[in-house]
Amino acid sequence: MIDVQRLRILRAVAEHGSFNKAAGALLLTPSAVSQHIAALERALGHPVAVRSTRGVTLTEPGRLLVEAAATIAAELDLVRHEIDRITAGRPRLTVATFVSGGRRLLPRALARFVAAHPEVELTVREAEPEEAVPMVRSGAADLALTYHFDGPLPLRPDAALDWLPLTDDPLSLVLPPGHRLAGRGSAALTELASDRWVLGCLKTEAYLRRYADRAGFDLRVAASTTDYFFARSLVAAGVGVALIPEFALTPEVPLTPSGDDGHGDTGTGPVSVLRVEPPRPARHIGVLTPQRRRPHPYAAAFAGALAGAVR
Numbered sequence: 001m002i003d004v005q006r007l008r009i010l011r012a013v014a015e016h017g018s019f020n021k022a023a024g025a026l027l028l029t030p031s032a033v034s035q036h037i038a039a040l041e042r043a044l045g046h047p048v049a050v051r052s053t054r055g056v057t058l059t060e061p062g063r064l065l066v067e068a069a070a071t072i073a074a075e076l077d078l079v080r081h082e083i084d085r086i087t088a089g090r091p092r093l094t095v096a097t098f099v100s101g102g103r104r105l106l107p108r109a110l111a112r113f114v115a116a117h118p119e120v121e122l123t124v125r126e127a128e129p130e131e132a133v134p135m136v137r138s139g140a141a142d143l144a145l146t147y148h149f150d151g152p153l154p155l156r157p158d159a160a161l162d163w164l165p166l167t168d169d170p171l172s173l174v175l176p177p178g179h180r181l182a183g184r185g186s187a188a189l190t191e192l193a194s195d196r197w198v199l200g201c202l203k204t205e206a207y208l209r210r211y212a213d214r215a216g217f218d219l220r221v222a223a224s225t226t227d228y229f230f231a232r233s234l235v236a237a238g239v240g241v242a243l244i245p246e247f248a249l250t251p252e253v254p255l256t257p258s259g260d261d262g263h264g265d266t267g268t269g270p271v272s273v274l275r276v277e278p279p280r281p282a283r284h285i286g287v288l289t290p291q292r293r294r295p296h297p298y299a300a301a302f303a304g305a306l307a308g309a310v311r
Contacts, residue, residue, distance in 0.1 A: 004076075006040040007069035009033055010048060014066045017055040040065075071160070080139065091120050093298045096127040096135050096144035100228055100248040101169075101285055105145065108309035113302050120298055129203075136161060136288050143299045145306060147283040149203055160291045164303055167310045169245045169283040170276075171204070174231075176238045177270030186275035189243075190215050196222035196240040200231030204243055207281055236271050245283050249273060 012022035013033065023030045041047050048062030058066065097106055106124070114122070127135055132144035137160065147169065173187055181187050189211055199205045199221060212219040222240035225231050228248035235242045287303045289296075 002043055002065075003036075003040065004072060006036045006043075007065060007072065009036045010040060010062065011066055011069045011073070013037065013049060013056055014058055014062070019051070019056060091298060092123065093120050093143075093296070093302060094123040094125060094141045095302060096125050096132045096141040096146070098128055098132070098146055099126060100245060101145050101147065102126070103250070104247045105166075105285075105306055105309045109302065109305040112305040112308055113298075116305075117298060117301060132288060133161070136290055139290070142289070142296050143303060144288040145285070146288050147285045149207060149283060150281060162289050162291055163286050164289070164307075165284060165286040166307060167285050169247045169285050171243050171245050171281045171283070172249065173274040173276055174235045174242045174244050174249070175272040175274065176235050176241065179241070179272060181274065182272040184274055186277050188277045190217070192241055193217035194220075196220045198222055198231045198234045198240040198242040199224040200228035200242055200244055200248070201226060208243060232271070243276070243281070247283075247285075 009022065009026060009028075012026050013019060016022045016025060019033045019037075020030045022028075023033045026033070037049055044061060044065075046061045047059050048065060050057045050059060095106075102124070110122070110124075113120070125135070125141060127141070127144065127146075129146045129148060132141065132146045135141040136144050145166075173181075173189075173192070175182055181191065189208075193212075193215065197208065197219060199208070205221075205224065209219055223231070223234050225234070228244050231242045232244060232248070234240070287306055289299055289303065
């Protein structure tokens with residue numbers, strides 16, 4: 001039988017690339033780590049790691065074991081959270097959400113859910129997609145309102161997660177006072193090749209850099225932040241132009257609609273909002289839940305409340 005603790009030690013060796021570093025992370029001696037790996041190899045009947053002057057390299061059986069160890073660890077975490085849930089005095093539901101989606105969709109969904117299930121103790125945690133996926137997988141969150149950009153949801157085949165699409169959130173161009181394109185209904189990104197950009201998200205930055213590489217121009221960055229609302233304020237101050245999702249374009253910074261941009265009357269002010277000419281980038285928003293033998297009794301209800309909020 002393969003020992004779960006030894007799988008944990010092998011994962012640490014794979015992560016750190018060294019018996020010594022793994023020992024430090026696990027608060028063990030290097031000799032203890034070596035002995036555990038040797039015992040694992042004896043139980044398996046095959047070598048799992050090869051040491052060299054450049055560190056530790058996993059064998060093919062070792063790589064398979066590390067993949068299995070990640071799945072086992074996630075399952076054990078999920079079971080632990082499930083036990084905590086069913087033994088708690090009140091039923092609990094933990095929801096992870098990204099900021100702009102939470103501001104736009106979560107209040108309505110929360111109101112619907114709380115009215116229907118006042119007995120549930122709700123916890124809301126802020127998390128970007130790269131944080132939300134491991135939270136849901138480990139059971140730290142029962143579901144996540146999250147998103148991904150163009151292309152498939154970046155999940156590993158063994159992730160054991162379900163994706164429920166809710167809506168698309170197209171990105172728009174936000175221009176500062178007196179910009180030469182103000183008054184237009186739409187613009188191509190290439191028309192802004194000479195502008196300086198305000199970046200409101202690492203994922204938007206990655207998209208813009210890929211686009212600039214394909215279009216043959218250098219992306220000039222004036223400011224970089226992880227907050228779309230701060231980015232809008234910087235645009236309003238004339239720092240540069242930005243690419244911002246519609247969910248983050250609630251009218252807190254005065255906007256001047258440029259043509260029929262789908263935002264309606266957002267008030268008067270110096271900032272212009274333009275559609276991006278096709279292909280228009282978008283965030284794909286949905287709900288992430290773990291695949292469980294016993295589904296969480298309230299997660300599906302909350303996902304339904306989020307779908308209702310979108311409608």
